[in-house]
Amino acid sequence: MNPPGTFGKLVPLETLPAGARATVRTLGAADDHALLGLTGLGLLPGARIEVLRRRPVFCIRLDGACYAIDLDLARNILVETDAAAPAPHQPVRRRWRWRSGRNDKHAV
Amino acid sequence: MSTHGTPAPIVPPPAVAVRRIALVGGPNVGKSSLFAALTGQYVMVSNYPGTTVEVSRASLRLGETEAEVIDTPGIESFRALREEERVTRRFLLDHPPDVVVHVVPAPQLAHGLALTAQLMEAGLPVVLVLNMLDELSAAGGSVDTEALASRLGIPVCGTVATRGEGIPRLREILAKEVPPAVPPPIVYPPAVADFLATHADRLARLGLPPRAAGLLLLLSDPDVRARAETVDAGLSKSAAATRDAACPGDAGTAGCHGCFLASGAAAIHIGLARRAWATDIAAAALRGKPADAAPPRASADDLLLHPLGGFLVLAAVLYALFAVVGVFGAGMVVDWIEGHVFAEHLTPGVTSLVETLVPGAALRSLLTGTNGIWTLAVTYAVAIIVPVVGLFYLCFGILEDSGYLPRLGVLVHRFLARLGLGGQAAIPLILGLGCVTTATLATRALPSRRERLIAVLLMSLATPCAAQLGVVLAILSFSPWALAVWAGVVLLAFLGTGLAAGRTLPGPPPRLMTELPPLRWPSPRHIARKSAMRIGRYLLEVLPYFAAASVILWGLEWTGLLVGVETALRPLARLVGLPEEASRFLLFGFFRRDYGAAGLYDLASTGALNLRQLVVAAVLMTLFIPCLAQLMVLRKEFGTRTTAGIVAFVFVTAFAAAGLLNAGLAAYGL
Numbered sequence A: 001m002n003p004p005g006t007f008g009k010l011v012p013l014e015t016l017p018a019g020a021r022a023t024v025r026t027l028g029a030a031d032d033h034a035l036l037g038l039t040g041l042g043l044l045p046g047a048r049i050e051v052l053r054r055r056p057v058f059c060i061r062l063d064g065a066c067y068a069i070d071l072d073l074a075r076n077i078l079v080e081t082d083a084a085a086p087a088p089h090q091p092v093r094r095r096w097r098w099r100s101g102r103n104d105k106h107a108v
Numbered sequence B: 001m002s003t004h005g006t007p008a009p010i011v012p013p014p015a016v017a018v019r020r021i022a023l024v025g026g027p028n029v030g031k032s033s034l035f036a037a038l039t040g041q042y043v044m045v046s047n048y049p050g051t052t053v054e055v056s057r058a059s060l061r062l063g064e065t066e067a068e069v070i071d072t073p074g075i076e077s078f079r080a081l082r083e084e085e086r087v088t089r090r091f092l093l094d095h096p097p098d099v100v101v102h103v104v105p106a107p108q109l110a111h112g113l114a115l116t117a118q119l120m121e122a123g124l125p126v127v128l129v130l131n132m133l134d135e136l137s138a139a140g141g142s143v144d145t146e147a148l149a150s151r152l153g154i155p156v157c158g159t160v161a162t163r164g165e166g167i168p169r170l171r172e173i174l175a176k177e178v179p180p181a182v183p184p185p186i187v188y189p190p191a192v193a194d195f196l197a198t199h200a201d202r203l204a205r206l207g208l209p210p211r212a213a214g215l216l217l218l219l220s221d222p223d224v225r226a227r228a229e230t231v232d233a234g235l236s237k238s239a240a241a242t243r244d245a246a247c248p249g250d251a252g253t254a255g256c257h258g259c260f261l262a263s264g265a266a267a268i269h270i271g272l273a274r275r276a277w278a279t280d281i282a283a284a285a286l287r288g289k290p291a292d293a294a295p296p297r298a299s300a301d302d303l304l305l306h307p308l309g310g311f312l313v314l315a316a317v318l319y320a321l322f323a324v325v326g327v328f329g330a331g332m333v334v335d336w337i338e339g340h341v342f343a344e345h346l347t348p349g350v351t352s353l354v355e356t357l358v359p360g361a362a363l364r365s366l367l368t369g370t371n372g373i374w375t376l377a378v379t380y381a382v383a384i385i386v387p388v389v390g391l392f393y394l395c396f397g398i399l400e401d402s403g404y405l406p407r408l409g410v411l412v413h414r415f416l417a418r419l420g421l422g423g424q425a426a427i428p429l430i431l432g433l434g435c436v437t438t439a440t441l442a443t444r445a446l447p448s449r450r451e452r453l454i455a456v457l458l459m460s461l462a463t464p465c466a467a468q469l470g471v472v473l474a475i476l477s478f479s480p481w482a483l484a485v486w487a488g489v490v491l492l493a494f495l496g497t498g499l500a501a502g503r504t505l506p507g508p509p510p511r512l513m514t515e516l517p518p519l520r521w522p523s524p525r526h527i528a529r530k531s532a533m534r535i536g537r538y539l540l541e542v543l544p545y546f547a548a549a550s551v552i553l554w555g556l557e558w559t560g561l562l563v564g565v566e567t568a569l570r571p572l573a574r575l576v577g578l579p580e581e582a583s584r585f586l587l588f589g590f591f592r593r594d595y596g597a598a599g600l601y602d603l604a605s606t607g608a609l610n611l612r613q614l615v616v617a618a619v620l621m622t623l624f625i626p627c628l629a630q631l632m633v634l635r636k637e638f639g640t641r642t643t644a645g646i647v648a649f650v651f652v653t654a655f656a657a658a659g660l661l662n663a664g665l666a667a668y669g670l
Helices: A032-041 A071-075 A090-094 A100-106 B031-039 B083-094 B106-121 B133-138 B145-152 B167-175 B190-198 B200-204 B210-218 B222-231 B233-244 B262-285 B309-357 B361-368 B373-402 B404-411 B413-418 B423-431 B436-445 B449-462 B466-476 B480-504 B524-558 B561-575 B582-591 B593-605 B611-623 B628-638 B640-667
Strands: A010-012 A021-027 A048-053 A058-062 A065-069 A077-081 B019-025 B056-062 B065-071 B099-105 B126-131 B156-158 B513-515
Touching: A021 A032, A032 B262, A032 B513, A058 A071, A065 B106, A065 B404, A071 A077, B019 B031, B019 B083, B019 B106, B031 B056, B031 B065, B031 B099, B031 B126, B031 B167, B056 B167, B083 B222, B083 B436, B099 B106, B099 B167, B106 B126, B106 B133, B106 B210, B106 B262, B126 B133, B126 B145, B126 B167, B145 B156, B145 B262, B156 B167, B190 B200, B190 B210, B190 B233, B190 B262, B200 B210, B200 B233, B210 B222, B210 B233, B210 B262, B222 B233, B233 B262, B309 B361, B309 B373, B309 B404, B309 B466, B361 B373, B361 B524, B373 B404, B373 B423, B373 B466, B373 B524, B373 B593, B404 B413, B404 B423, B404 B513, B413 B423, B413 B480, B423 B436, B423 B449, B436 B449, B436 B628, B449 B480, B449 B611, B449 B628, B449 B640, B466 B480, B466 B593, B466 B611, B480 B611, B480 B640, B524 B561, B524 B593, B524 B628, B561 B582, B561 B640, B582 B593, B582 B611, B593 B611, B611 B640, B628 B640
Parallel strands: B019 B065, B019 B099, B099 B126, B126 B156
Antiparallel strands: A010 A077, A021 A048, A021 A077, A048 A058, A058 A065, A065 B513, B056 B065
8 A cells, every 4th residue: 555645646656555556766776886787677767566565575566567676776766656546455464564764774 | 711691792602512402490399309200300309598519410302312410509699698508609690501490489479570581681591380289279379481481582381399290381482492581671760771881891791691791780799799809899889989970869968768878879779670570460360369478377386486385395396306316326326337238247257258369369358358448438338327327317307397397597696696606507507417528518508607617617626427436335335424425515616606706706696587488298218318318318328438448557557557547646646545446546536537436446445444434535537537538528618718717626625525525534533
């Protein structure tokens, strides 16, 4: 489920919960290599993605395929979330999720 | 050298030449399956990106003509980022094949077409194959290949390579002449289009298809840039200017919403232009496919990638591997084959046969003496190494085909990141447990030279190959403490080296960016076939080494030099508290790791070593010397200087660790 009030705003991909759907707007990868890697996967402005899981790394669905990207990359991708949509598996998954503040500590 | 991309081929192919058909496509799209379906020849097929890191060939009969089919490593884009991608691109541009078969998974048509566009821009004779049609129809979709073919202007064919569907039609297409493709009408940003139009003549002088060369130059491709620097430095400069102005918005200064960093503008807008073209074409060709299919709800990934559950599964997998390879393989199977089949039946038979048939003591000892070809080469390879390595490959094959390995990489990414490696490095590292030589090649799939270096360093030093692992488990299994000490020291060496290398080696930070292929049930038939091929190849690779080592040792013995060499190695053995006989297994280890392992197994079974010496010898053998076979691969992949550095490091670390361990254990009175 998308956080309330985020519809239409640009947020880092990193902040999205599992189950959220969004459209990529901006890629600000740290270097050429990373940027070319992402565009090579088809992760371009306008691409529609869905967050499958956030841990151990970000897993996203893009064009029917599933990709894993690390948090550093996810932090630099700005997305626009869809209008709030129900996410059926949310309550079950919540118990197993780590606190969201821990991302930064684990970033390498 | 051939120049191409111009309307007519400048160098006509010689009349007798075999038609060359290259299979090209993204990673893990089924190129190798298609290769097998076309030619009937098996190449390694797995369920993860990066299985094929070398070009492999097989011949194919097409009606009257003979053709050669070439399987290539997967590429995401013409702008190569990894070594395996460069292998493919170099191959395509330097020796353009007569037909380029682009394999695209039908469910990801739009994504795949972006690479089709690049192959067409390079003026290559492209045929598009839509593979995995079954997965598309399972998702409720279908594709109109006729419409696609007329839109693209190239032959298109649908297949299910794993079941052989669509192969007859593909053979028909391949039997005919395929003309070079015309660049597709992609609308690039004005600055990019201007650059390509204005400099077409100068780009042609780079010796590459001009349009492809121009776009690669704008994407800062190091190979093409280097070529431009030497041929036409001005061109390189205007490419740099175009790169900064590639964004069509805001007069190209501040960049648009999508590429607010000017440095990325070219990559993003070239990608967007290709994407728009591909989406348009895919939308017209796809029928009845839900645009945004819902993901499966309860998936095994919830467990496999769970922060706790995932590691429990990993522990279970490793334990199963240990039980099958170490306990069953190295323990029971080796005991039975070596102690029963060889010692009681084969060896006496062969020995008496040699004695009656072969004249001369020298020749007889070459065959069945202590260091003879039969005694060392054949017995070691068949009785000790093959059961262990074979069982390892069997288990590894199951892991590969299930799609578990990329998930393992994701699971351990954060841990590996501290060692300067991305999660993708987990696959070559585990492959290193089989044989370091093949694993060294597999590092081509890693994204940077830095990661490749760290991975091979860890493999050379602290990753025991299956043969070593099996022998260590066999000789130490009677004492859990000894096993724990050995594992602890090796792990310490692994972590210490990784942490130090991760901090000191220059290069970009590790990144994880990988596809997670769907989980599939491995097919027993396929696993059996793959393992059999791997064991066959392994035997073919090791037997000559073993035999050569036997001949050299035999020669040394007859000339009396062996004593000298062993005497020279004695101080090394003494340094780590090993008896003099141990210098022999050290010598064996120089030839091949597994040979040394088998030698140690022999030595230990004679009871010449006490517990402390066993542990020290096990540690020394695990850490010690990348064997001759690996040295050659290392030199080919990384150059002489780097290889020398790795060898020196491994040598010093191995003896230092073993010496310290020996002193430490001795201090505790063991």
